[in-house]
Amino acid sequence: MSFRKRNIGLTTPSSPSPQPPHLSPTPTQGVRPSPLDGRPTTSTGTPSLDDLLAGHAGLALGTCLLIEENGTTDFAGALLRYYAAEGVVQGHKVHGVGVGEGWGRELPGLVGERGAGDQGGEGGSGVEKEKEKMKIAWRYERLGEFGGGGATAGSRVPPTPSRGPIPLGKGSGQSETPTPAAFTHAFDLSKRLIVPPGSITYVPISLSANSNPFSSIISSLTHSLKSTPPTTIHRLIIPTILSPALYPSHSCIPTHLLPFLHSLRALLRSHTTRLSAMLTLPLSLHPRSTGLVRWIEHLCDGVLELAPFPHKVEIEPPGGKAGKGESENPQGMVKVHKLPVLTEKGGGGGGGDDLVFSLSRRRFVVRKFSLPPVEGDQEAQKGEAKDFEF
Template sequence: MSFRKRSEVINGTPRTPAVPGRAGGPSPIPGRTPTPGVPGRIPSTVPGRGPLPGRSQKAKPPGPQKSDETVSPEPELSNIGIRPSVITSQPTISTGTADLDKILAHQGLPLGASLLIEESGTTDFGSILLRCFAAQGILHNRVDEAKKSNAHVIVVGLSHEWAKDLPGMYKGSSKDKKKALIKSEENKINVSNMSQSSNTQERDLKIAWRYGLNKKVQDENLSEVNENYNHQFDITERLRPVPSANEMTFIQLSTDYKKLVSTISATIEQQIKAYSSKTIRLVIPNLLIPSIYPPSLSQSTFMIPFFHSLRSLLRQYPNHLSMAVSLPVDLYPRSSHLITTLENLVDSVIHLQPFNQAMSQLIERAYKNEPGKIQHGLVNILKLPVLAERGLMTIHNGEYAFKNGRKRFEIEEWGIPIEDDATDANNTPSTEGHVPEKQTSKNIDF
């Protein structure tokens, strides 16, 4: 036996195995020839084969590629009118009514969502909510007078006269003004205030611990994080100066819904192009009222495609656009096909149901000494926004009540008032010789 090195040639012929795909061996694929000079490599260009479907032969330039579709840019947190939702963290704007923000579960109306306010009876409480919704956007602009780049309001179907009735900001009662003046004086730095502030803080902490007021203090601190997000409005006052054309746009109705939607879309594009962080509030008051909408515009052949187009705009600008609509349901009942379809196309629905005459008289008698507690109707929640694709179907009937107070629109939990016409038995003298039971003087506090 003899041993040879691997590199040594036997009988003068190199020992090369026939490996498919390498030079000297058969081709792995019939019809293809290996690339000369590079063992085992197939040529990049195959005769008779075209480009793969969906791929272009042209080389793409380096850098990010622009899409042909119009995509809404991300919202900027520098906008004082935007705050993340407490549920989904989606950018949210205030409706201008703090109680309405709470029952919508997001502390406001999320951007890209719509709100439908239905109302029974001949009242017009829904218009108050829409005016607060519009006035909130105007006030967000006026916080920064130099830029006016926070919000823009678009009103459909009404004239410029509607802007003259927007509510003004609530400045507080005389007692609140005195408290604000005292607080501003206390904030001034001097020797006496510094000595008093430590004692006051210690006393406040003891009171909060004793009576469980810590939660209230925490809620007040959270509200101070973005104090300009929501304002309280005084419905007896008017917003002055009246909003200008740079702050509010009025679009008249058209028999062609495509032309109407095109005008709205062009206005949105113009406002976002000027300021990319601006939010757009689309307001449609008194939908389907005959004095505003002629019969041709009240038909389902016009209204359903119109709302489909508005929904498409909301999805096209999810970081800038929100919509609020008011609708009377006495002329168009909820059981009708048109209203059922509109409810399916919007993201959230609430129903204002004013009390009948008998209930109103009962409440007035029950609260005759406290007129501020008199409520005017129920607030029924039918759908909540964003929690599902077409809104979360939820029903809360008879749980909340609203009252249009002297200064603001309030929503609170509903409870049937108790009318007590009789006087307390312990304070009423006996007429038949019956002596009332004597009240105990023993302290029963724990």
């Protein structure tokens, strides 16, 4: 298609106009105001986790979430990958601490809505093409919202080149949107996300014995926040903090770790429209009964604990199967210890329901569970009296 005069297009709105929308993602992409108090929130990439966060329907910017996990499984890592993938898809700047590019290559890909995506298989070009199509779809979607007001919207908004394709995007069936809102996306763990170069910054951990292993993280993050325009959203990802596989042994010294978390908290609070963070902590190495872990929890805004069942439990979910098939069996309990914003104000954590999670190829779901677990050997259960369950 070639260049075409735009004022001709006014008479024939259905004519295909090849003008691409803005190449750079919209600054506020993936951010929406909280229904409770209007503060900007962003998606964790896991819709049921978003729903858990005290009614804000997303992770409030300027806060961080700590996911703790018992045992040797890596369910928390899956949540972290969704969070990172969501950031990449939304054009946010993702900072991965202590992980290499291999980690970035293993981010889950978007769930394709079309058969073409599935037959593309693992072929890089196929996925890339799919992603390209997706991108266009989101743009249409956003523009569709934008132009939803019809003529009234047009009268107050100055004409932009991207307004041309709106009717086309609505009318033609080919640009089906992957999700009703571009706030969050569905990911498939068996697919791989094509990460545009530069969208993930890998922050190394300093291993030298006489320096604070965390200092590089704060300086890198501060630099990145300063060097990007104030509309860029950043996501910090810290997988398995304090795990000896990634961190030197002296990182467990409180005078190294706690000032780092304190500066991270300060950074989050001074960038309440730009930065969010998610950390995971292996509880088997650092149990919740230690003072250090308690301080880590105090310094994070939201604390969730995943307690996977020791083996596959064949409990039929009560209240009907809901026709979801075998992948919906609960794989562990979710305990909410602290919620962003709400706990800080003084409200109690959690809604009082027992929550379970299940991870399938396509999604991580947290939902209510009304039966107590048969296995009672979760070590965290003896730690806190409030975990007493009926």
